[in-house]
Amino acid sequence: xxxxxxxxxxxxxxxxxxxxxxxxxxxxxxxxxxxxxxxxxxxxxxxxxxxxxxxxxxxxxxxxxxxxx
Numbered sequence: 001x002x003x004x005x006x007x008x009x010x011x012x013x014x015x016x017x018x019x020x021x022x023x024x025x026x027x028x029x030x031x032x033x034x035x036x037x038x039x040x041x042x043x044x045x046x047x048x049x050x051x052x053x054x055x056x057x058x059x060x061x062x063x064x065x066x067x068x069x
Contacts, residue, residue: 019046 014020022045026033036042040055047055 014049016050017048019048021046025052 022033022036022042025036029036033045040052040059042055
């Protein structure tokens with residue numbers, strides 16, 4: 001069985017309010033930090049899991065409304 005990477009272990013132990021740098025999210029997703037900040041309307045260089053979920057939900061809701069019109 002493969003041993004989880006350091007990033008997986010670190011992300012697996014995150015709490016809802018613990019802040020993570022957008023650089024980490026960028027390296028995990030393959031999207032540039034500037035793109036993530038622009039699309040999710042973020043100003044800070046770090047965010048919590050709860051903030052990420054809220055931002056992604058807002059993004060998905062706004063884009064689904066746009067596609068339905």
